[in-house]
Amino acid sequence: MPALTRLSSGLAVAAAIATLTACGSGGGGGGGGSADAGDAPSRTEVITHNDVGGGSDVFTRQLIEIMSDNDIIDRQWPVQNVPAGDSIGAMSYMIDREGDPDVIAQMTPTWIATPMTVEDVDVSVDQLTPIALVATEPQVVAVKAGSPYTSLSDFIEAAEESPGTLVQSGGSSTANDALTRLVLQESTGAEWKFLSFEDTGSRITALLRGDADIMMGSASDFSELVRAGDLEVVTVIGSEGLEMFPDAGTSEEQGVDVADAPVQFRAIVGAPGMSEEAVSYYQDRLSQLVETDDWQTLTSEAGLVTDYRPGEDFATYLEEQTTIIGDLLDGLGLRKDQ
Amino acid sequence: MNSLELLLSGFQAALTPINLFWLVVGCLLGTLVGILPGLGPPATIAILLPLATGFDPATGLIMMAGIYYGAQYGGSTTAILLNIPGESASVVTCIDGYEMAKNGRAGPALGIAAIGSFVAGTIGVIGLTFLAPVVAGLAVNFGPPEYSALMVFALVLVIMLAGDSLLKGFIAMFGGLFLAVIGTDLFSGQQRFTDGRIELAGGIEFIALSVGVFAVGEVLVNIEKESNKQVFQVPSGIKNLLPSWGDLKKSRIPILQGSVVGFFIGILPGAGSTVASFVSYILAKRMSKTPEEFGTGSIEGVAAPEAANNSETGGAMIPLLTLGIPGSGTGAVLLGALVIYGLNPGPLLFTDHPDVVWPIIASMYLGNVALLVMNLPMVPLFAKLLKTPYKVMYPGILLISVVGVYSVNFAIFDVWLLVIFGLLGYVMKKLDIPPAPLVLAFVLEPIAENAIRQSFLLSNNSPLIYLERPISAVLVALTVLLLVSLSFGRSRDVRKQVVEIDD
Numbered sequence: 001m002p003a004l005t006r007l008s009s010g011l012a013v014a015a016a017i018a019t020l021t022a023c024g025s026g027g028g029g030g031g032g033g034s035a036d037a038g039d040a041p042s043r044t045e046v047i048t049h050n051d052v053g054g055g056s057d058v059f060t061r062q063l064i065e066i067m068s069d070n071d072i073i074d075r076q077w078p079v080q081n082v083p084a085g086d087s088i089g090a091m092s093y094m095i096d097r098e099g100d101p102d103v104i105a106q107m108t109p110t111w112i113a114t115p116m117t118v119e120d121v122d123v124s125v126d127q128l129t130p131i132a133l134v135a136t137e138p139q140v141v142a143v144k145a146g147s148p149y150t151s152l153s154d155f156i157e158a159a160e161e162s163p164g165t166l167v168q169s170g171g172s173s174t175a176n177d178a179l180t181r182l183v184l185q186e187s188t189g190a191e192w193k194f195l196s197f198e199d200t201g202s203r204i205t206a207l208l209r210g211d212a213d214i215m216m217g218s219a220s221d222f223s224e225l226v227r228a229g230d231l232e233v234v235t236v237i238g239s240e241g242l243e244m245f246p247d248a249g250t251s252e253e254q255g256v257d258v259a260d261a262p263v264q265f266r267a268i269v270g271a272p273g274m275s276e277e278a279v280s281y282y283q284d285r286l287s288q289l290v291e292t293d294d295w296q297t298l299t300s301e302a303g304l305v306t307d308y309r310p311g312e313d314f315a316t317y318l319e320e321q322t323t324i325i326g327d328l329l330d331g332l333g334l335r336k337d338q
Numbered sequence: 339m340n341s342l343e344l345l346l347s348g349f350q351a352a353l354t355p356i357n358l359f360w361l362v363v364g365c366l367l368g369t370l371v372g373i374l375p376g377l378g379p380p381a382t383i384a385i386l387l388p389l390a391t392g393f394d395p396a397t398g399l400i401m402m403a404g405i406y407y408g409a410q411y412g413g414s415t416t417a418i419l420l421n422i423p424g425e426s427a428s429v430v431t432c433i434d435g436y437e438m439a440k441n442g443r444a445g446p447a448l449g450i451a452a453i454g455s456f457v458a459g460t461i462g463v464i465g466l467t468f469l470a471p472v473v474a475g476l477a478v479n480f481g482p483p484e485y486s487a488l489m490v491f492a493l494v495l496v497i498m499l500a501g502d503s504l505l506k507g508f509i510a511m512f513g514g515l516f517l518a519v520i521g522t523d524l525f526s527g528q529q530r531f532t533d534g535r536i537e538l539a540g541g542i543e544f545i546a547l548s549v550g551v552f553a554v555g556e557v558l559v560n561i562e563k564e565s566n567k568q569v570f571q572v573p574s575g576i577k578n579l580l581p582s583w584g585d586l587k588k589s590r591i592p593i594l595q596g597s598v599v600g601f602f603i604g605i606l607p608g609a610g611s612t613v614a615s616f617v618s619y620i621l622a623k624r625m626s627k628t629p630e631e632f633g634t635g636s637i638e639g640v641a642a643p644e645a646a647n648n649s650e651t652g653g654a655m656i657p658l659l660t661l662g663i664p665g666s667g668t669g670a671v672l673l674g675a676l677v678i679y680g681l682n683p684g685p686l687l688f689t690d691h692p693d694v695v696w697p698i699i700a701s702m703y704l705g706n707v708a709l710l711v712m713n714l715p716m717v718p719l720f721a722k723l724l725k726t727p728y729k730v731m732y733p734g735i736l737l738i739s740v741v742g743v744y745s746v747n748f749a750i751f752d753v754w755l756l757v758i759f760g761l762l763g764y765v766m767k768k769l770d771i772p773p774a775p776l777v778l779a780f781v782l783e784p785i786a787e788n789a790i791r792q793s794f795l796l797s798n799n800s801p802l803i804y805l806e807r808p809i810s811a812v813l814v815a816l817t818v819l820l821l822v823s824l825s826f827g828r829s830r831d832v833r834k835q836v837v838e839i840d841d
Contacts, residue, residue: 061678
């Protein structure tokens with residue numbers, strides 16, 4: 001039967017590829033964790049769950065550059081992008097390098113939310129070593145220039161009058177802006193639509209085109225378009241304003257309760273079981289970082305608020321945020337890890 | 339100052355030895371990563387970012403832009419020679435490019451790709467120079483209903499890539515649509531067909547699918563044939579290794595047409611070079627005097643998509659530079675680089691930093707010349723590679739495929755996918771089902787699905803939204819026309835095929 005021999009020769013090549021694959025994985029594994037556990041960091045690499053150019057990736061690179069420019073570190077730490085599974089891949093990568101003093105990551109709340117929404121995932125943030133919280137990134141509310149809504153409370157009132165007609169553009173259903181909408185709908189009883197887009201650019205053009213009425217995001221998403229007069233930022237979520245948007249009131253001033261909304265934060269975590277020596281090595285550098293002028297410039301330009309909390313304080317903060325996010329996802333029926 | 343004066347000042351700034359040096363480095367690196375599948379321009383730029391942030395912003399960005407459009411040049415090489423589509427924009431080039439290589443016309447195919455890329459790349463930059471502010475609005479005015487309509491139109495065109503059998507085109511397209519559905523649903527956060535595998539949460543890796551069904555499938559088919567028979571014919575003599583005057587004359591219109599199509603589609607974020615490449619391919623086929631040659635090694639079938647995916651770069655820079663909105667993965671990296679340089683990409687970039695923007699634009703003219711000079715002499719060398727006995731060549735093709743796929747995410751899982759899709763490609767080849775509609779539908783599905791769901795959310799489930807907005811209404815009308823011409827124009831052929839399969 002010639003057909004069968006043909007098929008088997010095809011399968012043989014497939015098997016050859018498979019063998020190649022197996023060799024590859026053996027070689028790759030050997031190259032990874034060469035540093036002895038417990039050693040002081042010597043060749044640090046910083047993991048981010050973003051592709052190059054994503055928000056977390058850019059922030060990580062800026063942070064490293066500031067530390068290098070200010071001689072806090074003697075060489076630029078390489079950035080390793082592990083975008084697979086929207087933080088799950090990055091966490092697996094770190095868990096595979098247990099005890100490695102050279103593996104740290106810049107984490108965001110996505111690292112808490114994503115593993116909760118996927119079935120049979122055996123990674124979570126609490127396996128990693130908390131190093132320090134460095135900053136929070138208050139969400140701001142933007143509208144198109146000339147919009148009838150001059151505050152978040154305006155928008156909510158309008159949404160109460162005509163439920164289910166106004167539109168917020170944003171990210172995926174588990175992203176912070178979507179969860180904040182849930183909290184607001186719950187506390188005010190107003191209802192509006194949520195238009196998901198994969199990338200920030202499309203969310204903004206939806207606003208510019210008039211398909212969406214509001215958008216929540218980080219200050220840096222909007223700052224240039226606000227300067228050009230295309231968008232206006234009307235509200236800063238939380239209790240403290242941003243100097244970047246002097247005209248925007250806070251949600252607290254506008255009488256909108258967002259205490260239960262998750263906070264967008266930026267923190268540094270280490271591989272599981274990282275030695276105390278390594279943890280304090282990084283904390284020492286990060287505490288110097290947040291004191292530099294370059295950091296002040298970066299935070300004020302990017303709309304970040306410095307909130308340096310090392311070690312235990314950060315661990316407690318993580319627990320609080322985990323509870324908030326977990327409850328919200330539970331309410332949505334998206335929690336799959338229990 | 340008008341655009342021309344600003345451009346001339348940009349040339350002055352770009353024409354320093356140091357800028358020229360890094361421009362050539364960028365173009366060379368771009369060509370290399372374009373040739374090899376896997377490590378794409380975003381990853382390459384990422385590796386060089388720490389180095390580049392030490393440069394003057396204009397110098398760094400000139401190099402990074404060079405990597406971007408240089409990769410578009412290089413992408414055709416492996417597509418034509420080895421049937422390996424390194425990125426989605428090269429899928430269409432494989433169709434006629436690889437057939438030409440098998441017919442002993444690899445040289446003319448590679449040559450026309452280089453020349454077409456040069457002409458189109460330059461036309462794209464001319465568009466960027468003079469039309470940027472005028473056409474930037476197009477990027478904003480394209481919302482969910484417009485994208486839905488464009489994608490449905492594109493999916494109908496994809497079926498036409500099937501050649502003669504619409505039914506097989508349909509089968510391949512639906513296969514691609516299904517594979518694209520695997521992963522996490524953007525709207526609900528639910529997992530679809532992932533079987534709880536984290537590796538699939540982000541969806542199937544494009545390179546594993548495209549390289550699997552094209553390159554690995556082709557290798558499997560070839561090695562079961564008589565091993566002594568040459569797969570490729572390679573003529574001797576340098577004259578046959580470059581396009582003839584006749585080839586150039588024939589390709590003139592497809593190149594110009596592809597340049598215009600590529601530029602305008604390039605402006606739309608997300609749609610990009612893939613849609614541009616096959617829209618221009620089908621347009622070229624419709625306008626050709628010899629449409630029957632398409633699919634069997636037509637030089638117009640290489641010229642049109644290669645032109646389109648190179649002029650796309652100029653178009654794609656428009657939303658990036660005028661609005662701070664990236665249209666593609668590479669665009670996002672360039673945006674990140676602008677932020678790291680402290681340049682605040684946005685609508686004011688042109689006014690705030692003309693000293694950076696104009697040298698970049700000027701460098702793109704120079705880069706296109708550099709790429710032509712670099713690529714054209716390589717054509718005969720590459721074409722001669724095919725003289726290698728296939729027994730020696732196919733392990734190399736498989737190695738490039740495996741390394742390329744592995745290098746995207748450093749995931750062994752993706753290599754297993756490559757194996758599975760290689761077998762799929764083999765089976766499809768045996769059943770004569772074309773791979774291009776499968777791969778292209780896979781690329782289009784997420785854009786189409788998201789846009790359709792976004793549209794229905796906006797309109798409270800009323801399909802009238804597609805007719806209320808002018809751009810989408812025009813696209814819907816075009817799609818209907820296309821469907822009508824497909825069903826009535828060729829109804830007899832279609833019926834014949836269906837009957838044949840029933841037997």
